[in-house]
Amino acid sequence: EVQLVESGGGLVQPGGSLRLSCAASGFTFSSYWMHYVRQAPGKGLVWVSRINVDGSSTNYADSVKGRFTISRDNAKNALYLQMNSLTAEDTAVYYCAREVTRDGYNSARFFDYWGQGTPVTVSS
Amino acid sequence: DIQMTQSPSSLSASVGDRVTITCRASQNISNFLNWYQQKPGKAPKLLIYAASSLQTGVPSRFNGSGSGTDFTLTISSLQPEDFATYCCQQSYTTPRTFGQGTKLEIK
Numbered sequence: 001e002v003q004l005v006e007s008g009g010g011l012v013q014p015g016g017s018l019r020l021s022c023a024a025s026g027f028t029f030s031s032y033w034m035h036y037v038r039q040a041p042g043k044g045l046v047w048v049s050r051i052n053v054d055g056s057s058t059n060y061a062d063s064v065k066g067r068f069t070i071s072r073d074n075a076k077n078a079l080y081l082q083m084n085s086l087t088a089e090d091t092a093v094y095y096c097a098r099e100v101t102r103d104g105y106n107s108a109r110f111f112d113y114w115g116q117g118t119p120v121t122v123s124s
Numbered sequence: 125d126i127q128m129t130q131s132p133s134s135l136s137a138s139v140g141d142r143v144t145i146t147c148r149a150s151q152n153i154s155n156f157l158n159w160y161q162q163k164p165g166k167a168p169k170l171l172i173y174a175a176s177s178l179q180t181g182v183p184s185r186f187n188g189s190g191s192g193t194d195f196t197l198t199i200s201s202l203q204p205e206d207f208a209t210y211c212c213q214q215s216y217t218t219p220r221t222f223g224q225g226t227k228l229e230i231k
Binding site: 035037044045046047050059061095099100102106107108109110111112114115116117 | 155156167169170213215220222224225
């Protein structure tokens with residue numbers, strides 16, 4: 001069974017740091033691009049970051065670029081999001097998600113499995 | 125960035141009704157459009173990928189259509205468990221932008 005289990009969220013003061021973790025099981029973790037998506041209270045889903053299969057390529061939303069770092073440890077089947085210089089605007093539930101990519105005639109890319117989410121609250 | 129605009133933002137309907145939600149992309153995204161269902165306090169669940177392909181295990185009352193910039197999600201006969209928020213997402217390019225969501229409520 002595919003599982004993504006998140007941890008590391010919590011309450012942090014403005015300017016502080018947190019490191020989120022996403023533990024993967026039930027599939028070949030090293031074969032999938034992985035993403036983080038966040039959702040502020042009462043708001044919609046916002047894409048945050050992605051990382052390729054071996055960690056050599058990463059992308060970030062403009063709102064977190066230079067502050068957040070996504071990484072992975074394929075030997076440990078783990079995904080990480082290091083978040084620095086946090087502000088109140090970063091308060092949200094953070095989800096990790098697995099992206100499936102299908103090439104060819106019926107090409108597609110979609111998030112088929114999501115973690116349960118970990119809440120991050122930035123407040124003094 | 126590609127902007128995704130959903131309509132309506134909220135919708136009231138009854139069990140058994142047929143409902144349609146629309147998603148418009150700010151530029152051509154071919155068929156790289158996915159639909160997710162989200163219930164309060166839960167992670168999103170994939171319903172439709174590549175605009176019209178039904179994810180395994182999703183009931184056939186869910187149907188997706190469209191290509192280019194205009195897409196629709198139709199639920200043919202609402203069931204009690206379908207009352208939730210629905211969100212589209214483009215996967216044509218990065219960032220993978222989402223629509224703002226459509227909250228489907230019981231009338």
